[in-house]
Amino acid sequence: MQSSGYAQGKLSFTFVLIALLLVLTADLEVSTLDPWSEMGRMATGLITPDFFATEYLFEALFFTLSIALLGISFGAFFGFFLALVFNYLLVRIVCAFFRSIHELFWALIFLQLFGLTPLTALCAISIPYACTLAKVYAEIFEQADNTPALTVSRKADVLSVFIYTKLALVKDQLISYTRYRFECALRSSTILGFIGMPTLGFHLESAFSQGNYSEVGALLLSFYLLITSINLWLKAKLLPVYIVAAWFYLPEFGNVSWENFARFFGSDIWPSPLRRATEFDLQAISEAIHWYWSLLTGEIVEGVVNTLVLTQLALVTTGGIALVAFPLAVRLFVGFSGRLAGQGVLVVLRSTPEMILAFIFLLLLGPSMLPAVLALAIHNGGLIAFLLAELANNLTLRVDAPIQRHGFYKGKVFNGQAVSLYLYEVLPRIYSSFLAFLFYRWEVIMRETAILGILGVTTLGFYIDSAFEDMRYDRAMFYIVITALLCIGVDLMSRFLRKKLNVKPSLG
Amino acid sequence: MALLELSDAALGYENSPVLNNVSLTIEAGEKVALIGPSGAGKSTLLNRLHSLIREQAALCPQSHGLVGPLSLYNNIYMARLEQFNTFSNIWNLIKPQRWDEIAAIASKLGLRDKMKISVDKLSGGQRQRVAIGRALYRNKPVFMGDEPVSSLDPLQAKQLLSHISDSHHTLIVAIHDRHLALNCFDRIIALKGGKIEFDKPTSQLDIIALNALYQP
Numbered sequence: 001m002q003s004s005g006y007a008q009g010k011l012s013f014t015f016v017l018i019a020l021l022l023v024l025t026a027d028l029e030v031s032t033l034d035p036w037s038e039m040g041r042m043a044t045g046l047i048t049p050d051f052f053a054t055e056y057l058f059e060a061l062f063f064t065l066s067i068a069l070l071g072i073s074f075g076a077f078f079g080f081f082l083a084l085v086f087n088y089l090l091v092r093i094v095c096a097f098f099r100s101i102h103e104l105f106w107a108l109i110f111l112q113l114f115g116l117t118p119l120t121a122l123c124a125i126s127i128p129y130a131c132t133l134a135k136v137y138a139e140i141f142e143q144a145d146n147t148p149a150l151t152v153s154r155k156a157d158v159l160s161v162f163i164y165t166k167l168a169l170v171k172d173q174l175i176s177y178t179r180y181r182f183e184c185a186l187r188s189s190t191i192l193g194f195i196g197m198p199t200l201g202f203h204l205e206s207a208f209s210q211g212n213y214s215e216v217g218a219l220l221l222s223f224y225l226l227i228t229s230i231n232l233w234l235k236a237k238l239l240p241v242y243i244v245a246a247w248f249y250l251p252e253f254g255n256v257s258w259e260n261f262a263r264f265f266g267s268d269i270w271p272s273p274l275r276r277a278t279e280f281d282l283q284a285i286s287e288a289i290h291w292y293w294s295l296l297t298g299e300i301v302e303g304v305v306n307t308l309v310l311t312q313l314a315l316v317t318t319g320g321i322a323l324v325a326f327p328l329a330v331r332l333f334v335g336f337s338g339r340l341a342g343q344g345v346l347v348v349l350r351s352t353p354e355m356i357l358a359f360i361f362l363l364l365l366g367p368s369m370l371p372a373v374l375a376l377a378i379h380n381g382g383l384i385a386f387l388l389a390e391l392a393n394n395l396t397l398r399v400d401a402p403i404q405r406h407g408f409y410k411g412k413v414f415n416g417q418a419v420s421l422y423l424y425e426v427l428p429r430i431y432s433s434f435l436a437f438l439f440y441r442w443e444v445i446m447r448e449t450a451i452l453g454i455l456g457v458t459t460l461g462f463y464i465d466s467a468f469e470d471m472r473y474d475r476a477m478f479y480i481v482i483t484a485l486l487c488i489g490v491d492l493m494s495r496f497l498r499k500k501l502n503v504k505p506s507l508g
Numbered sequence: 509m510a511l512l513e514l515s516d517a518a519l520g521y522e523n524s525p526v527l528n529n530v531s532l533t534i535e536a537g538e539k540v541a542l543i544g545p546s547g548a549g550k551s552t553l554l555n556r557l558h559s560l561i562r563e564q565a566a567l568c569p570q571s572h573g574l575v576g577p578l579s580l581y582n583n584i585y586m587a588r589l590e591q592f593n594t595f596s597n598i599w600n601l602i603k604p605q606r607w608d609e610i611a612a613i614a615s616k617l618g619l620r621d622k623m624k625i626s627v628d629k630l631s632g633g634q635r636q637r638v639a640i641g642r643a644l645y646r647n648k649p650v651f652m653g654d655e656p657v658s659s660l661d662p663l664q665a666k667q668l669l670s671h672i673s674d675s676h677h678t679l680i681v682a683i684h685d686r687h688l689a690l691n692c693f694d695r696i697i698a699l700k701g702g703k704i705e706f707d708k709p710t711s712q713l714d715i716i717a718l719n720a721l722y723q724p
Binding site for chain 2: 145147148157160161163171
């Protein structure tokens with residue numbers, strides 16, 4: 001019988017092999033003349049931040065924060081109630097579909113309805129977040145111990161039983177997951193700046209474009225400060241105050257035009273042959289089908305192919321970065337202080353939105369797939385490395401492992417043993433968790449790959465963005481649906497592989 | 509009419525039952541101990557019996573079934589959720605409504621000073637006593653327990669089991685401790701190898717007979 005490691009190794013090898021073949025076909029060219037000097041200027045900017053370069057710094061910071069806070073609040077509110085009815089197939093399907101549409105695509109849709117108002121930003125975050133939270137909340141409820149409910153009478157009302165035996169049991173889990181998603185919402189809110197919302201991302205983009213790297217440094221540092229200080233200021237008792245303050249901080253939503261709404265959903269998004277047809281008959285339907293078919297065989301093919309290629313390349317690179325980077329934050333390899341420093345680096349990597357990383361790499365390396373691969377791999381690799389390091393720090397090794405037992409370097413590897421310890425003691429123990437994390441990120445990486453098209457890489461997002469620019473909403477909607485289906489497909493594939501290889505995120 | 513009746517029942521998973529051909533009758537007022545080696549099907553039998561008379565029985569599950577983050581007070585209060593409306597139940601989480609009567613139970617269990625502590629901060633033995641407290645507070649004629657006193661010291665176990673016995677008309681308890689089974693119950697049902705090995709009044713049994721059950 002073969003070891004479970006064998007199947008995992010074989011699969012990993014296949015993924016790497018596919019990626020290597022794709023490298024040959026993909027466009028990974030560096031087209032800028034002198035990336036190094038530009039990088040030098042950026043680095044100088046980062047270490048000489050100029051907090052007075054923009055008078056909008058605080059405004060942007062509060063706007064980003066308000067949108068994220070209100071977005072996650074609405075998302076958690078609706079997600080909670082959706083989770084209670086999550087056993088209905090229809091709810092599950094709608095949630096799966098809505099959460100596979102990236103918040104920036106949602107923003108592009110709501111932009112047509114409400115214009116460049118905070119309402120657009122709020123909806124763009126609340127909807128996909130509500131659907132993601134619904135799924136996770138439902139899983140938490142399902143996995144919760146059922147025995148407390150057995151000890152109470154069947155005559156007790158459903159709500160009381162739910163509150164006492166279920167909600168009380170999983171309250172902390174719900175809160176800690178929602179807290180984590182709030183950090184994600186801050187990133188989402190930031191990158192909404194790339195489509196014109198006055199969040200940090202908006203000012204980052206303009207500062208980058210003007211080469212104002214000291215302003216970039218100030219904006220980025222403020223962003224990191226916001227993320228790392230969450231635990232200091234986000235207190236349960238103050239939350240209502242924050243939410244009310246955020247609500248009143250945001251500028252007015254303006255007039256919501258229901259005519260716009262009706263026009264967009266009633267007419268704009270349906271295929272042009274249907275809209276032009278005088279009656280809704282067989283001929284109109286057949287023309288509409290032809291229209292869809294011509295789209296399916298048109299430019300979108302390149303978009304789909306590029307999205308798939310880029311996803312696979314980014315996935316494998318993410319894995320590589322995670323495996324190389326996680327020892328940086330493991331006490332065993334770098335000692336106690338080294339671990340703190342390593343964790344700091346990994347937190348910065350995972351906190352930086354991939355959109356911003358991609359933007360930086362595009363400036364440095366010129367337009368190709370390379371910036372997108374690097375951005376996705378660094379962000380996701382940092383995130384997975386952080387989780388792996390946590391697992392590795394909790395490992396109990398065999399007593400006679402070659403580890404320093406006494407003195408200043410206590411707990412650290414003896415000289416020269418690091419590689420064998422990594423390969424024989426640490427990696428085999430966490431490899432299964434590594435694959436689980438990576439497969440969990442697969443769908444996320446694909447969704448992000450698609451969205452990076454907005455920056456000019458010819459993935460699906462590029463075609464969606466252009467369709468919106470040309471006001472071809474029917475086309476844009478169709479492309480969004482294709483993207484969503486692709487993400488759902490990858491999610492199913494990931495679930496299948498995780499089940500087949502029996503990999504789980506925690507230690508076995 | 510008998511309180512509980514099973515005739516030729518197969519219990520456990522549908523395709524691979526844990527217990528086969530189980531026939532038994534339990535009358536109200538009986539004090540029944542279920543004994544047998546681990547994995548013999550005591551919990552399976554108890555759970556089935558509980559599902560038949562859920563509204564008449566107070567259950568003390570093997571895993572305790574406590575809600576860790578809630579206070580000891582609220583874990584016991586939970587036993588009577590059906591007696592109050594939703595609003596009072598929610599209000600009780602903010603301001604305890606039955607403090608005194610639950611304090612009386614907690615005193616009996618030696619947990620009077622732990623009322624406000626969340627049960628996930630209690631020790632195994634303390635948690636077990638909270639589970640018993642909740643069953644007592646349900647105030648039902650039948651007590652059903654799955655190893656309800658296994659984490660307590662012998663003296664405490666005996667005392668609490670007699671207290672449980674005094675406060676309930678009928679007792680159905682899965683138990684490992686053979687001495688307790690002989691001393692506190694008047695009928696013993698022994699399970700082994702997927703069936704009922706014997707079902708006798710305690711007066712006809714002794715420790716040697718029970719020990720034999722645990723020999724391979």
